Amino acid sequence: MRVEVDEDRCCGAGSCVLVAPEVFDQREEDGVVVLLDAExxxxxxxxxREAADICPAGAIALRGA
Structure with missing residues (x-):
């Protein structure tokens, strides 16, 4: 699995961090997603997968999932 994030689409909801904190974090200044582990x-x-499914902005894409 390869994870890609679109920082421009991210709305800073933080749901990805709640369900997969090993893979996602947020920038302190604006809450935009930070990808910690692309693979x-x-x-x-x-x-x-859950983080990608529940992302309100659709900012997470999975390849080879």
Whole structure:
């Protein structure tokens, strides 16, 4: 699985950080998503898929999922 984020689309809701904190964080100044691991280990794939599904801005894309 490869994770991609579109910082321009991110609305700073933080739902991705809540479900997959190993992979996502937020910038302090504006809350925009920060991708910590573009190729996360298999044991966190479920959380990453959930983060992509619930992202209100559709800012998370998964490749090879």
């Amino acid at each position: 996360p280990p298999e044991q966190v794939h479920g959380g990453v």
